[in-house]
Amino acid sequence: xxxxxxxxxxxxxxxxxxxxxxxxxxxxxxxxxxxxxxxxxxxxxxxxxxxxxxxxxxxxxxxxxxxxxxxxxxxxxxxxxxxxxxxxxxxxxxxxxxxxxxxxxxxxxxxxxxxxxxxxxxxxxxxxxxxxxxxxxxxxxxxxxxxxxxxxxxxxxxxxxxxxxxxxxxxxxxxxxxxxxxxxxxxxxxxxxxxxxxxxxxxxxxxxxxxxxxxxxxxxxxxxxxxxxxxxxxxxxxxxxxxxxxxxxxxxxxxxxxxxxxxxxxxxxxxxxxxxxxxxxxxxxxxxxxxxxxxxxxxxxxxxxxxxxxxxxxxxxxxxxxxxxxxxxxxxxxx
Amino acid sequence: xxxxxxxxxxxxxxxxxxxxxxxxxxxxxxxxxxxxxxxxxxxxxxxxxxxxxxxxxxxxxxxxxxxxxxxxxxxxxxxxxxxxxxxxxxxxxxxxxxxxxxxxxxxxxxxxxxxxxxxxxxxxxxxxxxxxxxxxxxxxxxxxxxxxxxxxxxxxxxxxxxxxxxxxxxxxxxxxxxxxxxxxxxxxxxxxxxxxxxxxxxxxxxxxxxxxxxxxxxxxxxxxxxxxxxxxxxxxxxxxxxxxxxxxxxxxxxxxxxxxxxxxxxxxxxxxxxxxxxxxxxxxxxxxxxxxxxxxxx
Numbered sequence: 001x002x003x004x005x006x007x008x009x010x011x012x013x014x015x016x017x018x019x020x021x022x023x024x025x026x027x028x029x030x031x032x033x034x035x036x037x038x039x040x041x042x043x044x045x046x047x048x049x050x051x052x053x054x055x056x057x058x059x060x061x062x063x064x065x066x067x068x069x070x071x072x073x074x075x076x077x078x079x080x081x082x083x084x085x086x087x088x089x090x091x092x093x094x095x096x097x098x099x100x101x102x103x104x105x106x107x108x109x110x111x112x113x114x115x116x117x118x119x120x121x122x123x124x125x126x127x128x129x130x131x132x133x134x135x136x137x138x139x140x141x142x143x144x145x146x147x148x149x150x151x152x153x154x155x156x157x158x159x160x161x162x163x164x165x166x167x168x169x170x171x172x173x174x175x176x177x178x179x180x181x182x183x184x185x186x187x188x189x190x191x192x193x194x195x196x197x198x199x200x201x202x203x204x205x206x207x208x209x210x211x212x213x214x215x216x217x218x219x220x221x222x223x224x225x226x227x228x229x230x231x232x233x234x235x236x237x238x239x240x241x242x243x244x245x246x247x248x249x250x251x252x253x254x255x256x257x258x259x260x261x262x263x264x265x266x267x268x269x270x271x272x273x274x275x276x277x278x279x280x281x282x283x284x285x286x287x288x289x290x291x292x293x294x295x296x297x298x299x300x301x302x303x304x305x306x307x308x309x310x311x312x313x314x315x316x317x318x319x320x321x322x323x324x325x326x327x328x329x330x331x332x333x334x335x
Numbered sequence: 336x337x338x339x340x341x342x343x344x345x346x347x348x349x350x351x352x353x354x355x356x357x358x359x360x361x362x363x364x365x366x367x368x369x370x371x372x373x374x375x376x377x378x379x380x381x382x383x384x385x386x387x388x389x390x391x392x393x394x395x396x397x398x399x400x401x402x403x404x405x406x407x408x409x410x411x412x413x414x415x416x417x418x419x420x421x422x423x424x425x426x427x428x429x430x431x432x433x434x435x436x437x438x439x440x441x442x443x444x445x446x447x448x449x450x451x452x453x454x455x456x457x458x459x460x461x462x463x464x465x466x467x468x469x470x471x472x473x474x475x476x477x478x479x480x481x482x483x484x485x486x487x488x489x490x491x492x493x494x495x496x497x498x499x500x501x502x503x504x505x506x507x508x509x510x511x512x513x514x515x516x517x518x519x520x521x522x523x524x525x526x527x528x529x530x531x532x533x534x535x536x537x538x539x540x541x542x543x544x545x546x547x548x549x550x551x552x553x554x555x556x557x558x559x560x561x562x563x564x565x566x567x568x569x570x571x572x573x574x575x576x577x578x579x580x581x582x583x584x585x586x587x588x589x590x591x592x593x594x595x596x597x598x599x600x601x602x603x604x605x606x607x608x609x610x611x612x613x614x615x616x617x618x619x620x621x622x623x624x625x626x627x628x629x630x631x632x633x
Contacts, residue, residue, distance in 0.1 A: 003608075003611075005609060005611075022606045023601075023606075024596070024597075024599050024600060024601050025595075025596040025597045025599065026597060027591075027597050028591045028595060028597045031588070031589055031590055031591050032589055032590040032591065033590070033591055034590060034591045034592065034593055034595065034598060035590065036406045036410075036411070036414070036593075037579070037590070038405065038406070038571060038574060039574050039578070040403075040405075040567070040570045040571050040574050041403050041404075041405040041567065041571075042405050042406075043404065043405040043406070043487065043488075045487070045488055045489055045490055046488070046490060046493050047493055048400075048403060048404055048405060048493060048494065049405075050403040050405075050567070055399070055400055055402075055403055055494070056400065056493050056494050056497055058399060058400075059395075059396045059399045059400045059494075059497075059501075060497060060501075063399055064372070064374065064395035064396075064398070064399050065373060065374065065395060065398040065399045065402060065563070065566075066372075066373065067399065068399045068402045068403060068566075069402070069566055072402065072403055072566065072567050072570040073570050073573075084370070086373075087367075087371075087372045087373045088367040088368075090373040090376075091363060091366055091367040091371065091372075091373055091376045092363055092364065092367055094358070094363070094373070094376050094377075094380060095348065095349045095356060095358045095363060095380065096349075096351060096356060097349050097350055097351030097356060098340060098341060098342045098343075098344060098346065098351075099341060099351075100341065102342070103341050103342040106342065106344065114435060115442065115554045115557055115558055115561075116431055116432055116433075116434040116435065116557070116558075116561050117432050119431055119558055119561065119562050120427075120428040120429065120430075120431035120432035120565075121428060121432070122428075123424045123427050123428040123431065123565065124424050124425065124428050125424075126424045127422065127424070128422075134422075134423065174336065175336060176336065176338075178353070179353040179354045180352075180353060180354050180355055180356075180364075181364070182355070182356070182363070182364035185364055185368060186367075189367070189368065236573075238423050238573055238576070238577075239569070239570070239573060241423055241424070242423055242424070242427050242565075242566070242569030242570075242572075242573065243566060243569070245424055245427060246427060246431075246562060246565040246566050246569060247373070249431060249558075249562045249565060250377060250380060250558060250559065250562050251348075251349075251380060253381075253554070253555065253558030253559075253562060254348050254380050254381055254555070254558075255346075255348060256554070256558070257381075257552065257554050257555060257558075258344075258346060258347065258348055259344070260554075262344075262345065263344070
């Protein structure tokens with residue numbers, strides 16, 4: 001190609017853009033061809049096999065959904081007591097009234113979408129505050145491994161954990177279950193079934209430590225109860241996150257059904273947003289394209305000081321994302 | 336902590352106070368304490384009733400077998416989504432959302448069954464007769480008869496016929512099973528007459544029929560089947576997250592990866608020069624007039 005397009009002959013470019021090859025990349029015959037690799041399951045024409053067990057043989061032998069969850073996630077047949085406990089936790093996770101997953105499911109349903117879109121979307125409600133099982137479980141693991149390295153007792157490390165995480169949504173201790181006994185009953189059931197292990201013990205220490213330093217009454221909440229119980233059943237923090245979010249998606253499916261049954265679908269442009277709820281810039285005239293050249297200001301800063309000033313200014317307008325601070329890993333931190 | 340309702344709706348499903356969460360009148364914690372299973376709770380959720388033990392057993396059977404199906408569109412989407420390393424729920428949500436008109440069309444099968452059972456009632460025909468009518472109407476119209484055939488298990492889904500048998504064994508059979516059996520019989524009789532091969536019932540035909548018989552509405556049954564699969568897709572995504580390569584395109588892996596450049600086969604328009612802005616208007620007009628682009632429009 002003779003004609004140079006835009007900057008595509010700039011000498012700083014890493015290769016010659018004028019003479020790049022056309023067409024797709026030939027199949028790589030030097031390596032094994034692509035296959036779906038899985039440790040979890042395979043199937044052929046006549047079998048479906050999870051972790052070595054034929055799933056039809058499993059159900060014909062009387063294994064149920066809880067058992068297959070242990071097989072898929074942990075590659076083992078669970079004890080009867082473990083399956084009972086998992087059933088208990090899943091029942092407690094099935095429904096939570098009109099909380100985030102149900103609300104999301106209903107909003108998707110109101111657009112006249114398929115049930116699977118609504119139930120799937122409800123899973124997205126599980127983040128690092130609502131249903132923060134990954135954050136909770138990884139926090140327990142981090143401090144337990146710290147205790148082991150530093151030779152601290154569970155009680156000592158629980159106090160450190162609480163001091164460092166007292167305001168975390170993933171603490172598993174809060175004022176949410178002061179009148180509802182369900183969380184504590186779950187631990188009692190786990191103890192009765194003989195499946196309570198170190199995570200429940202540690203979480204109990206966390207509760208005690210939090211109660212010592214909290215200014216308001218706090219107790220074990222459902223995040224702490226279900227998270228610790230699932231981990232004592234051998235589920236990783238991420239597996240716990242997934243299993244419980246999916247358990248709730250059944251409930252979200254029922255909310256989808258009810259929304260469709262009881263409410264009218266919502267149309268594009270139908271919902272109004274009252275001006276009294278608006279606190280953005282005052283109504284103002286749109287500048288002409290001519291005026292634009294004179295009046296608009298560019299976003300660029302040329303010194304760190306200028307950048308900081310602009311940064312603070314940008315935070316004043318909500319909905320821009322400038323007030324959100326997300327933690328990223330600090331490479332200087334020694335683990 | 337602000338505990339105001341997030342969302343206001345009249346609901347017959349549940350309520351939650353500071354003291355308890357109540358599902359269809361039952362305190363959730365009491366249900367768990369009493370020793371009911373998750374499958375029992377699904378009956379309470381979708382039907383507002385405690386099931387018989389046999390019904391619960393049938394649902395245990397079905398949910399446990401629905402759960403894992405190795406590589407299907409749902410698991411493939413979980414792998415694809417997690418390759419970008421979002422939070423795990425994104426991959427799980429995507430897997431559940433994969434279920435539609437082709438992959439596990441459970442609700443549609445349920446509505447088809449309802450329609451023809453109602454016609455049997457109104458037209459005073461037996462379900463056996465109605466199965467033949469359904470097959471003929473669908474096949475005459477060139478439509479696929481739902482609940483039959485599976486693209487991977489070409490000799491019949493290994494779960495399907497055992498599900499029918501369990502359905503009968505547990506004594507939970509009724510109108511749905513009778514109609515479904517008739518559909519399968521007449522479908523294959525017609526194919527035989529046409530010199531075509533036998534096609535077996537699939538998990539929609541077997542599983543959804545049993546769920547309908549257990550009292551689940553078409554959408555509730557669909558929900559159960561599809562959401563169950565979310566459990567295993569999450570396991571597949573976790574495997575990829577913990578033991579696989581992000582981006583799924585590494586050249587360092589001994590096996591060609593899912594998103595290796597060599598996996599792309601392009602069948603679109605030939606490479607062509609980008610017109611300059613000066614040429615653009617004339618070029619675009621010519622393209623519209625010639626209309627060759629229309630064969631590529633999606």
